[in-house]
Amino acid sequence: MRIMAFDYGTKRIGIAVTDPMQIIATGLDTVHPLKIIDYLKKYVLTNPVERFIVGEPKQMNxxxxxxxxxxxxxxxxxxxxxxxxxxxxxxxxFTSKMASATIAQSGMNRKARQNKELVDTISAVILLQNWMEYK
Incomplete structure (x- = not known):
């Protein structure tokens, strides 16, 4: 079964998922919050999900x-x-900052680096990788 992670935002939700053996975290998609439940209902029909991980937004304090x-x-x-x-x-x-840094280091062009959907998806991947290391 897969583990799924979400970087929640009011405009879009970045989604990452593990492979069935829970070894690799991969960016899956970016979905508008109003469409997320329908998206997930379709997804879990063909891809069993064991757990949802949701990013908890905290301030420095x-x-x-x-x-x-x-x-x-x-x-x-x-x-x-x-x-x-x-x-x-x-x-x-720091997941968004880490995602932006990852994109910048990847050699993508400026337009790709400014793609907020890509940042949200990579943020979800980082969140999922952190959870996998933590567990």
Whole structure:
């Protein structure tokens, strides 16, 4: 079964997923928040998911950031829609900066580096890799 991670944003959600053996984290997609549940319902029909990992937005002082309320609503929606799939929160501080740095180091052109969807997807991959190392 796969593990799926989300970098939640009010405009788009970056999604990453492991392979079935849970060895490699790969960027999957970026989806608008209003379409995420339909997307996930279709995905889990053909790809069993063992766990959802959701980035927990925190400030430097460890307090929840302004977007935490939106993430909490997303987590509640996941739990309600997929009650058999556990949801785990993981600190997401610096994932966007790390994603931007990764893109810059990859040699992509400037237009690709400014693609916010790519940043969100790579942020989800970093979050998932962090969880895999943590576990």
């Amino acid at each position: 460890n307090m929840p950031s302004q977007s935490a309320i939106h993430v909490k609503g997303f987590v509640n929606l996941l739990k309600k829609t997929f009650p058999d799939i556990p949801v785990q929160m993981l600190d997401e501080r």
